Structures are given as C-alpha cells and as structure tokens.
Amino acid sequence: MNFPILSVITFLPFAAAVIMLLMPANRKTEVRGVALATASLDLLLAGWMYLQYLLGEMTGYQFIEQYDWLPMLGISLKFGVDGMSAPLVLLTGVVMFTGVLISWGNDDPHVMAGIQDRPREFFAFLFLLAGGVFGVFVSLDLFMLFFFYEIAVFPMYLLIAIWGWVKTREYAAMKLTLYLFIGSVIALVGALAMYWTQYQNTGILSFDMIQMESAGFSASFQYAWFLPVFFGFAVLGGIWPFHNWSPDGHVAAPTAVSMFHAGVLMKLGGFAALRVGVMLLPQGAQQWSWLIMTFAGIAVVYGAFIAFVQTDLKYMIGFSSVSHMGLVMLGISTLNHNGLMGAGVQMFSHGIMTALFFAITGMIYDRAHTRQIPELGGMMKALPFTGVGFIIGGLVSMGMPGFSGFIAEFPIFMGVWGRAWLLAVIASISIIITAAYIMVDIRKVFFGALPEKLEGHISPITALDKIAIVFLCSLMVLIGMFPAVMTPMVERGVENILRLLGGA
Amino acid sequence: MFTSLDFTSILPEMLILALGVILLIVEPLWKEEQRRNAGWLIAGGLLAVIVISLLFGQPRGESAVFGGMIRFDWFGFFFKMLFMFAAAVTALLLMDHEKVGQRGEAYLMLLASIIGMNLMASAADLVMLYLAIETASIPLYILAGFIISDERSTEAGFKYLLFGTVASTIMLYGFSLAFGFSGTTDLYQLAGMFAAGGISLPLSFGLIALVLVGLAFKMSLVPFHFWAPDVYVGAPSPVAGFLSTASKAAGFAVVARFFFVAFADYAASWTLLLAILSAITMTVGNLLAISQTNIKRLLAYSSVGHAGYALIGVVAFSELGATSVVFYLAAYILTNLLAFGVVMAFSRVTGLDDIKDYAGMSRRNPVLALMMLAAFLSLAGMPPFGGFVGKVFVFAAGVQANYVWLVVVGILNSIVGVYYYLTTMKFVYLDRMPNQDEENHPIPLTRPYAIALAVLTIGVILVGTVFAPWFSWATGGALALFN
Numbered sequence: 009m010n011f012p013i014l015s016v017i018t019f020l021p022f023a024a025a026v027i028m029l030l031m032p033a034n035r036k037t038e039v040r041g042v043a044l045a046t047a048s049l050d051l052l053l054a055g056w057m058y059l060q061y062l063l064g065e066m067t068g069y070q071f072i073e074q075y076d077w078l079p080m081l082g083i084s085l086k087f088g089v090d091g092m093s094a095p096l097v098l099l100t101g102v103v104m105f106t107g108v109l110i111s112w113g114n115d116d117p118h119v120m121a122g123i124q125d126r127p128r129e130f131f132a133f134l135f136l137l138a139g140g141v142f143g144v145f146v147s148l149d150l151f152m153l154f155f156f157y158e159i160a161v162f163p164m165y166l167l168i169a170i171w172g173w174v175k176t177r178e179y180a181a182m183k184l185t186l187y188l189f190i191g192s193v194i195a196l197v198g199a200l201a202m203y204w205t206q207y208q209n210t211g212i213l214s215f216d217m218i219q220m221e222s223a224g225f226s227a228s229f230q231y232a233w234f235l236p237v238f239f240g241f242a243v244l245g246g247i248w249p250f251h252n253w254s255p256d257g258h259v260a261a262p263t264a265v266s267m268f269h270a271g272v273l274m275k276l277g278g279f280a281a282l283r284v285g286v287m288l289l290p291q292g293a294q295q296w297s298w299l300i301m302t303f304a305g306i307a308v309v310y311g312a313f314i315a316f317v318q319t320d321l322k323y324m325i326g327f328s329s330v331s332h333m334g335l336v337m338l339g340i341s342t343l344n345h346n347g348l349m350g351a352g353v354q355m356f357s358h359g360i361m362t363a364l365f366f367a368i369t370g371m372i373y374d375r376a377h378t379r380q381i382p383e384l385g386g387m388m389k390a391l392p393f394t395g396v397g398f399i400i401g402g403l404v405s406m407g408m409p410g411f412s413g414f415i416a417e418f419p420i421f422m423g424v425w426g427r428a429w430l431l432a433v434i435a436s437i438s439i440i441i442t443a444a445y446i447m448v449d450i451r452k453v454f455f456g457a458l459p460e461k462l463e464g465h466i467s468p469i470t471a472l473d474k475i476a477i478v479f480l481c482s483l484m485v486l487i488g489m490f491p492a493v494m495t496p497m498v499e500r501g502v503e504n505i506l507r508l509l510g511g512a
Numbered sequence: 513m514f515t516s517l518d519f520t521s522i523l524p525e526m527l528i529l530a531l532g533v534i535l536l537i538v539e540p541l542w543k544e545e546q547r548r549n550a551g552w553l554i555a556g557g558l559l560a561v562i563v564i565s566l567l568f569g570q571p572r573g574e575s576a577v578f579g580g581m582i583r584f585d586w587f588g589f590f591f592k593m594l595f596m597f598a599a600a601v602t603a604l605l606l607m608d609h610e611k612v613g614q615r616g617e618a619y620l621m622l623l624a625s626i627i628g629m630n631l632m633a634s635a636a637d638l639v640m641l642y643l644a645i646e647t648a649s650i651p652l653y654i655l656a657g658f659i660i661s662d663e664r665s666t667e668a669g670f671k672y673l674l675f676g677t678v679a680s681t682i683m684l685y686g687f688s689l690a691f692g693f694s695g696t697t698d699l700y701q702l703a704g705m706f707a708a709g710g711i712s713l714p715l716s717f718g719l720i721a722l723v724l725v726g727l728a729f730k731m732s733l734v735p736f737h738f739w740a741p742d743v744y745v746g747a748p749s750p751v752a753g754f755l756s757t758a759s760k761a762a763g764f765a766v767v768a769r770f771f772f773v774a775f776a777d778y779a780a781s782w783t784l785l786l787a788i789l790s791a792i793t794m795t796v797g798n799l800l801a802i803s804q805t806n807i808k809r810l811l812a813y814s815s816v817g818h819a820g821y822a823l824i825g826v827v828a829f830s831e832l833g834a835t836s837v838v839f840y841l842a843a844y845i846l847t848n849l850l851a852f853g854v855v856m857a858f859s860r861v862t863g864l865d866d867i868k869d870y871a872g873m874s875r876r877n878p879v880l881a882l883m884m885l886a887a888f889l890s891l892a893g894m895p896p897f898g899g900f901v902g903k904v905f906v907f908a909a910g911v912q913a914n915y916v917w918l919v920v921v922g923i924l925n926s927i928v929g930v931y932y933y934l935t936t937m938k939f940v941y942l943d944r945m946p947n948q949d950e951e952n953h954p955i956p957l958t959r960p961y962a963i964a965l966a967v968l969t970i971g972v973i974l975v976g977t978v979f980a981p982w983f984s985w986a987t988g989g990a991l992a993l994f995n
Contacts, residue, residue, distance in 0.1 A: 029882065033878060076980070077979075077980065078979055078980045078983055079980070080980075080983060080984065080987060081908075081983075129874075129878070151904070154904070155895045155896070155900070156895075158894050158895045158900060159894075159895050159896060161894075162889060162894045165934055166885075166937070166941060169938055169941065169942050170941050170942055177942075178938065178942065182931070182934065182935070185930065185934060186927060186930065186931060189927055189930050190927055193923045193926065193927065194923070196904070196907070196923075197907070197911065197916070197919060197920065197923060200904075200907060200908050200911040200912075200919075201911055201916070203908070204908075204911055204912050
C-alpha cells in the first residue's frame with residue numbers, strides 16, 4: 009500500500025481549484041475540461057479504493073497514512089478509512105463527478121442550463137468544498153477533521169449566494185453558514201475539552217481519534233460533553249429541531265450545489281456525529297440515545313408530512329431529505345447492529361438518491377422555469393430520461409425491495425424495533441406518507457398533459473445529463489440487487505462501533 | 513564596555529538606524545517624482561535587516577544586556593521580526609499613496625517607530641520600557657496626522673496624540689508607584705519583590721490597573737478603544753494598517769512580558785481582570801462592527817474584537833497561552849495588513865471607502881477579490897487560512913486553563929464575526945455596480961501593491977497550513993517568558 013491514495017483523493021480537488029483560479033477567466037471550456045478531468049480521476053481513485061477495501065481483508069482502518077503536522081501538540085495528518093467511511097468517500101466521488109456533468113452548461117440561449125456565469129470561480133469553489141468533504145471522511149485526526157469540516161462549510165456560502173436562486177439566495181446562504189458554523193464551533197469546544205482531558209488522564213497530547221478511543225473519559229465527562237459534540241455536528245446532518253437551514257439552503261442553491269449539499273454535506277454531519285460523538289464518547293451516547301431517538305423520530309414523520317404539502321419540487325425534496333436523514337439519525341441512536349448497519353447504507357443510498365432528485369429537478373427547472381408542481385405536467389413525453397430517473401429515485405425513496413433504499417431502511421426499522429417498538433410503528437408512518445407524496449408528484453409532474461405555456465420550451469437534455477442520470481440510477485439498482493457490494497463492508501465498520509460501545 | 517553580545521542584541525535596531533541615515537542622505541538627491549522609490553529602499557532594506565538578523569543576530573538563550581535594560585531572548589526577537597516585516601509591507605503600501613508616498617519623512621517616521629517597537633518587545637526595565645513606548649508612539653502621532661491639508665487626518669493625529677499622552681501618563685504613574693514600593697525598575701527584580709510579598713494585594717491590583725491603562729490603549733481594548741475607528745478613518749490608510757497590526761502587537765508583547773514576568777505572583781487577580789476585559793472587548797468590538805457602513809471603520813472595530821481573542825491567550829497564563837498569543841498575532845498581522853492592503857488598493861483607484869462601493873468588485877478585479885476573500889475568511893477564522901489556526905490555539909489554551917466560559921464568549925463572537933465578514937464579501941461577489949458595466953471600471957494594481965498583497969496572501973495561507981515552523985518559533989518565544 010505504498011501509493012498514498014487517500015491523500016491524493018483529498019488534495020486533488022484543492023490542486024484543481026488552484027489551477028482553475030490561475031487560468032484566464034474567459035477560457036470557460038478549458039476550465040470545465042479541467043473540472044471534469046479532475047472529477048473523473050477522483051471518482052476512479054475513490055472507486056479503486058472502495059474495491060480494494062471490499063476485495064481485501066476488510067478489517068479496521070485501511071490505507072492509513074500519517075504525516076506530522078504539528079508534533080508538539082500531537083496534530084498530524086492521519087488518513088484512513090473503515091467500513092463506514094469508505095462508501096462515503098465513493099459517494100463524494102460520484103456526486104462530484106455527476107455534479108460537474110450537469111453543471112457543464114450549453115450554449116442554447118433558451119435553456120439556462122448549467123453554469124454560464126463565471127464557471128471558473130464556480131468550479132474552483134465547488135472543488136474546495138469537495139476537497140473539504142473528502143478530508144473529513146478520511147481523517148483520523150480530530151484537528152484535521154475540524155480543519156476540513158470548516159473548509160467544507162464556507163464555500164457553500166459563496167456557491168449559494170452567487171449562483172443561487174435570486175429570490176432567497178442571500179437569506180438562505182447566510183442562514184446556512186451561521187447554523188453550520190455555530191454547530192461546528194460548539195463541537196470544537198467539546199473536542200478541545202476531550203483533548204485536555206485525555207492529556208490529564210493519560211499524559212498523551214494527541215488529536216489522534218484512535219488514540220482517543222482509549223482515553224478513559226469518565227462517565228460524567230461523557231454525559232456532559234456528548235450533547236454539544238453530537239448536536240454540534242448533527243446540525244449539519246439536518247437533525248430536528250436544527251433542520252431549518254437545510255430546506256432553505258437546498259432550494260436556494262444551484263443544482264450541483266444542491267446535489268452536494270443534500271447528497272454529501274448532510275452525511276458529513278451524520279458521519280462526524282457518529283465518529284466523534286458516538287465513537288469517542290460511547291457512554292454519553294448510551295445515556296442520551298433516547299433523546300436522539302426522539303428527535304430523529306420526530307424528524308422522520310414531521311419531515312415526511314411537511315414534504316407532502318409542499319408545492320415547490322425542491323422544497324419537497326428538501327423536506328424529504330430531512331425525513332430520510334432522520335432515519336440515519338434514528339439508526340445511529342439505536343446503537344445496535346441492525347440500526348447502525350442501516351444508517352451506514354442509508355447515508356450512501358440517500359446521497360445518491362437525492363443527488364439524482366436534485367439533478368432532475370434542476371434539468372426541469374432550467375427548461376420550464378418553474379418548480380411549482382401544479383404548473384408542471386407531461387414531462388414523461390418531453391424528457392423521458394428524467395421521468396424514468398425520477399421514478400427510480402422515488403422507488404428508492406419509498407424503500408422498495410430491489411433498490412438500495414430497502415437495503416438501508418429495513419435494518420433501521422428492525423434496529424428501532426429492538427429498542428422501542430412503539431417508535432418503530434410511529435416512524436413507519438413516514439413510509440406511507442413518502443409513498444403518497446412521491447407517487448402524487450410523479451403523476452402531476454411527469455404524466456398528464458404538458459401545460460400549454462410550456463409547449464415548445466422543453467428542449468431535450470444533453471448527453472452529459474443522461475450519463476449522470478444513468479450512472480446514479482444504476483448504482484442504486486446495483487446495491488438493491490446485490491447488497492453484497494456494500495453491506496459486508498459497512499458491517500465491519502459497525503462491528504468496530506459496537507466494540508467501543510460494548511467496552512464502555 | 514560594549515561586548516559583542518550587546519552588539520548582537522541590538523543589531524536590528526542599529527541596522528534600521530543606518531537605513532534611516534542612508535535614506536536621509538539619498539532622498540534629497542532624488543527628483544520629486546523619484547521620491548516614491550524610498551519605499552523600495554525601505555522595504556528592501558528592512559528585508560535585508562531581517563535576513564541579517566536571522567543569520568547573525570539570533571539569541572542564544574536568555575540574557576540581560578545593557579545593565580538589565582534589555583532582555584535578549586527569543587520572545588523579543590520573534591516580535592522584532594514581525595514588526596520589521598509589517599513595516600516593510602507598510603512601506604510598499606505607502607509608495608502609491610497620493611499625498612504621502614513621495615515624502616521621505618514618512619518612511620523615516622516609520623523606521624523610528626519600529627525602533628521603538630523593537631525595544632518595547634525586548635525592554636526589561638521600566639525606564640527603557642517607557643522610552644521605547646514613547647519612541648514608538650510619537651512618530652505614529654505624526655504619521656496619523658500626516659496629511660495637513662486633510663481635516664480628517666489632522667483630527668486623527670490630534671485625537672491619537674491626546675488619547676495617547678493621557679494613557680501613557682497614567683501608565684507612567686503606575687511605573688513610578690512600582691518603583692517607589694519596590695526600589696527597583698528592573699522587571700525581573702520586581703517579580704522577586706512581589707514574590708517576597710513586598711506589596712499588599714489591593715495595592716498590586718491598583719498598580720496593575722494603572723499600567724494596564726497605557727497598554728490597553730496601545731492594544732485598543734475596550735474601554736480604551738475610542739480613538740481607533742476615528743484614527744483609522746482619518747489617518748493615511750497604510751498608517752492605519754500599521755497601527756492596527758504592528759502597534760497593537762507591540763502592546764501585546766509588553767503585556768505578555770510585564771504580566772507573565774513581573775506580575776506572575778498575582779496571576780490569580782489579573783487573569784480574572786484580563787478575562788473580563790477580553791470578554792468585553794470581543795463583544796463590543798464585534799457588535800459595533802456589524803452596523804458599520806465604512807470599511808475602514810469595520811476593520812477598526814473588527815481589530816478591537818481581535819485584540820479580545822488574542823487576550824484569551826494571555827489570560828490562560830501558560831506556555832501554550834503565550835505561544836498562542838504570539839502565533840495569533842503573527843497570523844493576525846499578516847491577515848489584517850492584507851485586508852487593509854486590499855482596501856487601499858481599492859480606494860486608491862476609486863477614492864471610495866464605503867462597503868456598498870465594493871459592489872461588483874469581483875468582476876472589476878477577480879484577483880483582488882480573491883485576496884480580499886482570503887483576508888476576510890482568515891479574519892473570520894476559517895481554514896485554510898492563518899486566522900483559523902490562531903483561533904483554535906487561543907481557544908485550546910483557554911480551555912486548558914479552565915476558562916471555558918471565556919472561550920464560549922469567544923465562540924459566540926466569532927459567529928458574529930462570520931456574519932459581518934461574509935456580509936461584506938456579499939457586496940464583493942454578489943452585488944453589481946449600478947449600471948452593471950464592471951468591465952469599464954477595472955481596478956489596476958500597481959507593482960508595489962501587487963507584490964505586497966501577493967506576499968501577504970501566500971503568508972496567510974502558509975501560516976494556516978504549514979504551521980509547525982511558526983508554532984515552534986512562537987513556542988521558543990513563549991518559553992523565554994517562563995524561565
């Protein structure tokens with residue numbers, strides 16, 4: 009394992025961002041070319057890494073690299089993936105690749121598709137974001153995790169504020185940034201407290217998270233600090249009642265950024281809450297799991313109901329994301345094998361599914377210039393690819409067997425049943441609601457007659473868009489049909505978490 | 513008699529003096545329009561001084577020289593390098609200032625001021641310290657009021673002078689009391705006197721308060737910050753940038769040495785006092801910054817806020833605390849100079865200083881906008897810029913010293929900071945000029961600006977990513993205070 013694959017995956021987007029910023033602003037095609045080449049390369053590397061892990065021994069953390077960063081305070085650049093993070097690295101690669109594809113833009117003046125205004129800055133900021141996300145998923149050092157976490161937050165402000173939907177972009181961008189920043193700095197205080205307590209207990213000055221697993225935090229310390237750390241990160245995971253920034257952000261963001269935001273960024277919150285909150289403070293997690301479970305249960309049902317009454321397609325998907333991320337949190341809060349398994353797969357499955365939804369919504373909006381569900385119709389004839397894609401995404405969202413959503417949601421409900429059967433019953437209401445709004449929306453948007461207003465305005469989507477849709481759909485079907493490409497891996501990650509929980 | 517150690521200890525100051533003499537000789541020979549070249553001379557000269565000092569003037573251990581007047585250690589040395597770097601950048605930024613750039617006196621004042629600051633960082637005796645502070649301040653009073661034809665500049669100069677003299681007089685009173693009770697002016701002997709219980713606690717408290725007034729003025733801590741916004745707006749912009757960085761850092765250097773060494777035994781009383789000052793300073797600075805419409809006033813209040821963050825490291829009263837202050841100031845000097853540099857480059861072309869005038873700036877000069885983004889994100893404490901790392905270290909020191917409440921106040925303030933820094937960047941990136949014809953209003957950068965801003969931008973990113981060398985130097989400086 010000599011090739012430093014994880015650091016290459018992480019730093020490639022940063023390098024590409026710098027290169028793009030150094031290119032002349034009017035070379036739009038070349039800038040897009042660099043973006044696509046980088047994204048493809050990163051996806052290939054991430055895929056190769058994933059296969060290596062899957063076909064290898066699948067034990068513990070792999071591809072570990074460690075470089076001194078600030079040895080005096082025990083800060084190092086330590087990369088490594090386990091069964092939980094490897095799928096998320098792949099997910100980031102997929103979303104980055106498809107995000108670049110659908111942002112390519114075309115020269116048709118009637119279709120304002122893709123990014124026409126300052127693509128150089130757009131792709132540079134998007135890649136800074138992507139690099140930050142990769143960095144969080146692969147870091148095994150707490151300082152490094154925060155470093156990349158913040159890098160992933162600030163480009164969001166610019167991406168939404170500059171290229172977002174004119175009506176709400178300023179408001180939404182600022183709201184999102186403040187929410188996420190507040191969450192992350194609160195978690196930072198917790199992390200610093202953990203760092204010094206470890207020093208008191210063991211005399212080791214280190215931000216190494218594997219080291220911290222055996223720092224011997226006292227029970228009262230864990231009870232006190234678990235909440236700020238977990239919820240500080242979970243804000244980004246869209247946990248109720250701190251979910252408010254999320255749908256606003258989705259709606260205001262340009263298509264590729266919505267894909268990133270819902271597909272990857274929210275996983276960042278769930279993942280960091282799991283890795284730092286649950287894994288480093290396991291007794292705190294056991295103490296407070298009822299609270300998370302309650303919040304997550306509310307999020308699941310509430311999100312689904314709110315999604316049901318939305319008339320704006322993007323708000324509908326935004327709130328369905330709150331509901332689905334609630335399932336992830338629900339899975340985490342069970343702290344048992346099935347629940348955590350499901351949460352791990354759900355993070356991947358939901359990431360791909362929402363990315364697909366937002367990509368399709370973006371394509372429709374670029375052509376119809378409206379996202380209001382009552383004003384749409386007949387898209388199946390006009391844009392058959394988007395219709396099929398949306399239906400597959402919908403089936404995943406409903407948790408149909410044969411698709412990745414089933415592989416994810418079924419274990420979560422089993423896990424919840426093991427902890428609190430009543431909650432499982434209540435949460436399962438969301439499945440019905442989800443099925444209802446997905447089917448109603450599919451009927452209204454894709455079937456029926458094309459509204460007269462839109463007659464002749466709906467130009468076909470580009471080949472790049474089709475590639476993106478097919479790619480995302482096939483991944484979801486692949487996992488649904490052959491769960492073995494993912495579940496054994498996630499299972500290894502879960503075993504590690506259970507070991508920490510059991511040893512507490 | 514002079515020993516070679518004495519020479520080495522004031523090597524940078526002697527070289528700066530020589531540089532000033534060269535400037536005095538050469539400048540009259542230049543024609544009027546060539547005189548801005550003084551900026552190149554000073555910047556290049558200071559760079560040479562930095563290199564020579566690093567090669568030949570490094571301290572080996574701590575030693576008292578000139579009969580205990582000066583302490584020759586890493587702490588002072590690190591700050592000296594910072595001051596000279598800041599002055600070199602300021603000289604570059606002065607060059608293209610319409611009314612100041614062609615006046616040799618301005619550069620000379622700058623040099624005189626850093627001699628004073630260098631001595632502030634290394635003074636170990638009350639007399640030396642007072643002389644150093646005045647040497648640093650008087651040229652700055654003149655520089656702040658340099659543009660006689662401009663009423664605001666004159667006002668700034670006077671305001672700074674009046675506030676400054678009052679504050680330093682009160683501080684001098686504190687010094688004289690310290691001498692009166694202990695019989696010594698040497699900081700390190702004072703520490704011994706205090707440790708022996710020579711002064712009662714209430715008295716020491718009063719002493720600390722008196723001394724703190726003068727230094728708080730330098731650092732622009734609330735409630736001694738009133739001069740800052742007016743002076744920053746009125747003074748020539750490069751001078752304002754210098755005031756908000758090097759001058760402020762010099763105040764911190766004195767505070768750190770004074771409190772960590774002389775008042776070490778009263779730590780219990782002054783840490784709480786400084787903690788309260790720090791909390792008030794952060795909060796007032798950041799809250800007032802929100803409503804500003806002038807970018808220089810915004811930066812003035814934000815720099816008040818930053819003094820509060822840096823003070824957390826002093827409050828922590830530990831090796832890591834001292835290290836984090838030094839590191840924070842290094843990152844802050846680079847960042848704030850960059851921010852002021854961008855503002856200067858913008859207002860030199862447009863003549864405008866209001867935040868709303870920055871609308872469409874990213875289309876008028878994308879590179880300048882990116883530099884501004886780097887500066888403001890660093891001020892807001894975002895990675896991969898220096899401000900993030902500095903803030904994390906300061907907060908880490910605070911948590912270690914069990915000042916969690918102060919860190920929480922700091923965090924709340926940094927959220928406020930994110931709000932107004934991003935709001936400003938919104939104008940730059942999102943809004944358009946009234947006629948949307950940004951292409952016809954470019955903002956060209958002259959060569960000195962381009963060089964200074966590029967160096968600063970790279971510096972801000974380097975401090976925020978490859979921080980191990982800076983940190984080990986800062987630690988070296990901090991350790992000198994705890995021996």
